[in-house]
Amino acid sequence: MSNRDDVWIWRHFENEDFCVKNVRLTLGRNLDINAAPNAFCWNNWATGKSTTFVWRAIDEKIPSAVALTGRGMLLQDMTCKICGADDENAMHILLRCNFVKRVWEAVSTWTNFPMPNNGNSVTELLQSILECHRSRFIRKILHAIAIQTMWILWRNRNDTIFSGKQRTAQMIIEEVKDTSLQGVRQRSKHNTITKQQWSDFNFNE
């Protein structure tokens, strides 16, 4: 306490008057202001929860074992609880896990579109869909399916870890088909797509 009037100061610049330039300097030291923003393309045919989740996962901002350890939580080990083959980060949970690869293979077979998973990032996977030589309609469907698949894989991972539920890749793919069809029916004008069309992935465009 002193007899002087109160003044604004900014941390690390206690001897200077408060100014925005110093705030920017401090923030700039802690994060790269010039880094390219996460180039995620939103898709309103997938649920809001699933798109927000994938948007966060791209920047490794989901509570994987590796991310939690990075935030100072003491975990016994960081390995994937599903395959045990590697450390569990977002990339592993969504693309590289041995179990998850089987799901992506099934999605690829169903949609007749190769969902790349080996060594690719979530961004690359989504980008390859948006840039593929299919109609706009199919691209948007594939994009929504990929987002929905990642959300279901994450929920499955949580069920396995916290409730001990073990599901097969086949059960996951059925859920992906059902929920993604629901999403497209409810949120797009294509509300007459039948389950058979969806399952055959064959639409009268």
Ligand SMILES: [Zn+2]
């Ligand atoms: Zn795994």
